Each structure stands twice: as structure tokens, then as C-alpha cells.
């Protein structure tokens with residue numbers, strides 16, 4: 719079964735992480751799928767990109783712990799973290815509107831993926847959290863630096879420094895979610911982007927350029943690279959490896 723599905727919809731591309739059995743955890747296949755989405759999205763036929771997860775339970779549970787647990791040293795983890803942070807920077811600065819539909823829980827890198835999109839709508843009742851801190855690491859794909867750009871500093875630091883799971887109403891209140899939906903996900907998606915799809919793609923990309931220019935002037939990409947380097951240093955700590963091992967043992971993955 720493919721780790722992801724890319725569907726051509728009228729005016730936009732829909733990317734679905736298709737790994738429901740592991741709560742849509744991101745492995746190298748999914749990373750390659752997002753790169754393929756970003757390449758396909760250049761076509762003028764598409765005015766927007768939408769990202770979601772398969773099933774009702776999870777949007778994305780972050781990095782695939784079974785796959786990435788093999789990465790022990792700072793350098794080994796840096797290669798993976800740097801690869802995904804570059805992909806998320808491409809997504810963040812994409813010259814078209816991008817929407818994450820949180821169809822269920824989003825944790826760790828799943829929240830980083832959602833943060834890299836311009837907009838986030840979430841199913842009522844979901845829980846999400848930047849739980850990296852509970853694994854003795856920080857965000858490592860750029861999500862911390864991006865969150866600090868998109869939410870107020872206090873709200874962003876609260877989500878990052880508590881490493882807690884928050885419910886959909888709380889996430890709406892702090893501005894991580896832009897809207898909540900009940901029921902049909904496709905309808906919620908259509909309702910959210912239909913007005914944007916009526917505009918010329920040149921107008922949409924001109925507005926996106928305004929914010930990308932601000933991020934370029936404030937060295938966001940360099941700040942993301944520092945985040946990645948810091949996470950790689952923490953990654954090799956005994957504390958991090960023990961936390962991941964206990965998760966995998968609890969789920970009989972070791």
C-alpha cells in the first residue's frame with residue numbers, strides 16, 4: 719500500500735498521508751511524497767495544495783519512531799531532520815495557498831507539518847501537541863521557528879514548552895487552528911478554499927510573496943537551520959533514546 723495518495727481535485731491537489739496503522743507517521747516515503755506534491759503543484763491547473771491524513775483517528779503522529787529510532791548520533795539524526803526541514807521550508811514558502819486538514823490527532827512533527835501550511839482547519843474533538851519536549855528533544859523540522867512566526871510568542875512558547883496535548887477549542891483559541899469542522903472533511907475543505915480558488919493564481923502568489931519576503935528579511939531559514947542543529951544535538955542524548963525505546967516497547971515494536 720502506498721504511504722501517500724495525491725489526488726487531482728478541481729483547482730487543487732489533495733495529499734493524504736496513507737499510513738493509518740501507524741497514525742500517519744512520516745517516514746522517508748512520505749517525505750518523498752510531499753516533494754512530489756510540491757513539484758506537481760507548480761502546474762497552473764492547481765491554485766492550492768491541501769494536506770490531510772487517512773482515516774478518522776490521526777492527521778499525523780510525527781516522525782516514524784520505528785524508522786528513526788535507528789538514528790543514534792547527532793550526524794545521523796541531522797541528515798533526516800535537515801531533509802524534512804528543507805521540505806517544510808519549501809511548503810512554508812510555496813507560492814500558492816496551502817491548507818492542512820487535521821482530520822484527527824497531530825503530534826510532534828505532525829504539528830510541524832501542519833504549521834508549515836498557511837491554514838489549518840481541524841475536526842472538532844481532535845487533540846494536538848508539540849510533544850517533542852516529552853521525548854527530550856525540541857522540534858527538529860522547523861516547526862518551532864515557524865510557530866513563533868505564526869502565533870504570538872507567548873502562545874507559541876506555551877505549546878512548545880508544555881509539550882502537552884490540547885483540544886480543538888484550545889487550539890482554536892491560541893490561533894493554531896483557524897477553523898473547526900464537524901462531519902464531512904471534503905465539504906469543510908471546499909468551503910474553506912472555494913473563495914481563494916476563484917482568484918487568479920498570480921494574485922494568490924503575490925500575497926504569499928509578501929509574507930515570504932518578511933521571512934527572508936528576518937532570516938527565518940537560518941533560524942530553522944539552527945533549530946535543526948540544536949535538535950540533532952539533543953537527539954543523541956540518553957534521555958531521548960530511553961523515551962523512544964519505552965514508547966516502542968509499550969507498543970511491542972522492539
Ligand SMILES: CC[C@H](C(=O)O)C(=O)SCCNC(=O)CCNC(=O)[C@H](O)C(C)(C)COP(=O)(O)OP(=O)(O)OC[C@H]1O[C@@H](n2cnc3c(N)ncnc32)[C@H](O)[C@@H]1OP(=O)(O)O
Nearest residue numbers: 739740741743779780781782783784826827857858859969
Ligand atoms: C522532529 C520531529 C520528531 C521526529 O521524530 O523527528 C517527532 O515527530 S518526535 C514525535 C514522534 N511522535 C510521537 O512520539 C508520537 C507517538 N504516538 C503517540 O503518541 C500516539 O500513537 C498518538 C497520540 C499519535 C495516537 O495514540 P492512539 O492511542 O490513538 O494510538 P496508539 O498509540 O495505540 O498507536 C497506534 C499504532 O500506531 C503506532 N504509532 C503511533 N505513532 C507512531 C509513530 N510516531 N511512529 C511509529 N509508530 C507509531 C503505534 O506504535 C501503534 O502501533 P501498533 O502496532 O498498533 O501497536
